[in-house]
Amino acid sequence: MSRGSAVLGSALFFLIAPVTVAGVVPWWISRWRLQPPFFDLWLALWFGAVLILLGIPVLLETFARFALQGRGTPAPVLPTQHLVITGPNRYVRNPIYLALVSIILGQGFVLGNTNLLVYGALFWLACHVFVLVYEEPTLRKTFGAEYNAYCANVPRWLPRLVLRTGDAFPG
Secondary structure, three states, X not given: XXXXXXXXXXXXXXXXXXXXXXXXXXXXXXXOOOOOOHHHOHHHHHHHHHHHHHHXXXXXXXXXXXXXXXXXXXXOOOOOOOOOOOHHHHOOOOHHHHHHHHHHHHHHHHHOOHHHHHHHHHHHHHHHHHHHHHHHHHHHHHHHHHHHHHHHXXXXXXXXXXXXXOOOOOO
16 A cells, blocks of 8 residues: 555544544543542543543554554554554554543543543453454464564553563664
8 A cells, every 4th residue: 555545544544433432422422511520639630631642642643653654554444564563552552542542531531421431441342352353363364473573572451661672663
C-alpha cells in the first residue's frame, strides 16, 4: 500500500472507530453532563483529565506510525505491511486500545459517570479477547519470528517504562 493510501485509510478508520468508541458512545452514555466528582474528590476529575491528555497523543501518534512506517492501517481489513515496533509500540503492544480505554475512563472520571467507567472496562475486555483470538495469531502468521521476538520483549497491556540495554526496538 502506498504511503498516501495508508494515510487516507488510517484517517478514515480513525473517524469510524476511535471517534465512535471514545467520542460518540461516551456522549451517548453521558451526554457529557458533568456530575459531582467521585467521593467528592476533585482529584478524581484531574485524574480523568490526565488520562484523556495521555491517551489522545498516543492514539494520534500510533495511527500515524501505522500509516507512515507500517504502510497500512490499524483496521484488520487493511493491515500494515511492516510490523510497527517504534513509538508507543516500543513500550506496549497495544497502545491504541490502551489510549482508547484511557480516554473513555478519563471521561468517566471527569464527568463523574460510573456508566462510562463500566463501558471502559467492558471495552478493554472486548479488546483483550480480540487480541487473544484474532490479532496475535494473525500477527504471528504474518510476521513470524519478528513478532515472536517483539512479544518476548514488549508487554501486551502494562507499558514497560524502562528500556533494557540492548533492546532491539529503536524509537
